[in-house]
Structure formats: structure tokens, C-alpha cells
Amino acid sequence: MIVVGLLGLGNVGPALLDTVATSVREAFTADIVRLKEGPDPRYAWDDHRGQHNSEIILRRLLAEAPPDVDRVLGVTSVDLFIPMLSFVFGQAQLNGKAAVVSSARLDPTFHGFPVNPALTAARLSREAVHELGHTLGLTHCIVRACPMSLATTIAQLDAKGPELCEGCRSVLKEKINRGLLFLSES
Secondary structure (H helix, E strand, O other): EEEEEEEEEEEHHHHHHHHHHHHHHHHHOOOEEOOEEOOOOHHHOOOOOOOOEEEHHHHHHHOOOOOOOEEEEEEEEOOEEEOOOEEEEEEEEEOOOEEEEHOOOOOOOHOOOOOOOHHHHHHHHHHHHHHHHHHHOOOEEOOOOOEEEEEOOOHHHHHHOOOOOHHHHHHHHHHHOOOOOOOOOO
């Protein structure tokens, strides 16, 4: 059983976290542990970029991850970047313990559209499954409807479904069966 520690970073509502928790639980048959809210990610602010550096957030999540969780997922509403890209919806350590996702660019209001909390939550949930999949060793999938497919635009993200494709489920099952993932005994 995969134990995922889930925490909000800054101003993230409980309803959004609940939706992400449900999606992660269903996608990975995971046990979700709600962690104490994390700090506002101001510590990762980059004046030059006018955004938050997701690599700095990942390092902090990793350093502060409780030992009783297999993976830790931070959820934030701040705009994220990595030095080589102008923005990211989220970031994770491939085969690592930490991932972060942001609702900033997933919220329709960011793009000038009306408020739609259900759409924001669905997008964020798919991105959370995607990033946690990376922590479990899954790479980008060629099946467009799979949450593990690469999405650099909202249209690509909206084309994804909530469930891993058969191929990604098989890869994950094989990794678990061969003992290639560190998971809790529960």
C-alpha cells in the first residue's frame, strides 16, 4: 500500500485537498494521510521571475516529510516555475519521495474565464496523479487520455482522464511486484 502524505501549502481550501485526496486514492489505491498545513511558499519566491521556484519547494517537502509516509504531495495555489521552463503545473522527483502541484494556471480565472471550482479541482487532481506517478517511477505516457501523458497546455491537460492507462498500471504493478518501490507494509 502506498502511503501519501498530503498537505496544503499556503492558501489551499480543504475542498480542493479533499478532491485531490480522492483522485490519488483511487488512481494508486493509496492510503492518504492529511498532514498539517505547510508554510506559505514565500520562501521560494523569485523576484526576477515573479513566480515561485518549485525546486526549492520540493527540497523543503523532502526535508520535512514525515518518515511514516512513502510519498509527500504539496498542493499550492502559487504560480510555479523551474529554471528551464517559463512555468510548470507541478514537479516531482522521478523515483523520489516528493511532488508539488499548483492550481494557479489550472484555474480558469488565470486565463480570463469565469470561476469554475469543479474544473480547477479536476485539473489539479489529474496533475497530482501525474506528479505522484513520477515519484513511483512512471514516465510520460503516449496515451493522451492517461494522466501520465505530457501536458504543457491546458488543452492537453483537459484531454487527460482520471485513471492510469492499462500500460502504466502494468508498469506500476511490475515495479511493486519486483520490490522496486519502497512502500509501507500496511
